Amino acid sequence: MPISKWKIKGIVDGFDECGCCGRRGLKRTVAMMPLDADGNEDGTAEDVVYYGTSCAATSLSWTQDKVTTTARATQAERDQRDAYARRMLSIYAPVESAPVRDKARVYYGHNHSQRDTGVKATEEVAKLLDKARATLADATTGPARPSRIEDFRRYVVISTSDDRISLVRRVPEEEAERQEQAAAAQRRADKIQGRLQVVAALAAESARDVAYADDLTREWNVKAWQAAHA
Template sequence: MRTPKWKIKGITDEFSECGCCGRRGLKRTVALMPLDADGNEDGTAEDVAYYGTSCAAAALGWTQASVTDSARAAQAERGLRDAYARRMISIYAPLELAPARDQARAYFSRNRNVRTPDLNATEEVARLLDRARATLSDTTTGPARPSRIEDFRRYLVIFTSDERIYRTVEVPQDEEERQQQAANARRRADQIRGSVVVVAALDEESAGDVAYSDPVTRAWNQKAWEASHA
């Protein structure tokens, strides 16, 4: 069977001109990564071609419907990878400021089943962060996404009495609104016999992960937020 020359990486509205036929004003284009003779990706985001669906179908030998379905599926997978990367950065980026013992305590608290004699928690944290930042800096189907501690936002998380998340809301910047939100949250937590935690994260979903983390992770999360907003 003939080895394909392209791999669909997603679909984007960042490029409105077909890189094959030159047609302009397209609502979206398909991102195509070139492949080598063995079918492996042969390039970076700068080497990606952006084709209209009809040209992409011709290049791949597929139907337009198959191209569209595959492009949407690839874009959805990217969304999942981005979400995972945001969680890893929200949890582990503040720990880069921590000593090795705190990094180990936090890492193994979250990964209890991976402890081995030769596993170095500091190296694992660095590896996770490198991969997460690479994911969010990829520009194949859109601009780079926020990935720095400076991009974190504060979230207020209300827990129920059985330690389930009841509600997560972004903390407003206005001081009066912030105080009112905190008072309302404490009142609601008292009503459900729960608790309130404030954490910093890249998004709401990641905030939940940070709120569920061990005390060491949350302590460095707070320190990182304060350091980045000093």
């Protein structure tokens, strides 16, 4: 069986023109990476083409349904990798320049099984951050996503008395709205006898991880936010 010349990387709505037939106004296009003779990816994001599902199906000798299903599944996998990358950055980027002792406490606090195994926390944190940043910088199916501490946003997190997260809301930019939200959040926390926190993260799901983290992780989270907005 001949090796395909293309690999589907995802499905996007940022390109509405087929790079094969030139048709415009498409609701979605399929991102495809060229492959070499051995079936390995042969290019970078700049070499990716965006085809309509019909042209993609013709190029791959597939049905349109198979193209759409594969593209959606691939895009979902990428979205999951992005979410994981945001989690890693939200937790570990604030301690990137922290003293080694604090960095180790944060890392081992999230990776209990690696304590006393010879795994060096400083090296592992660096690897996690490098991989996370590379993931979010991948422009295969769209522009690079935010990955800097300066890109963090603050979130109000309310936890119940048994430590289950009840609410996560992004803090508004306007001062009046912030005050109104803070008052409402405190009333809700008091009503359920819960805990109110404000944490910084790249996304709401990442804010949950920071809120659930240990005190030292949250302490460095606050320091990083303040330093980035000094």
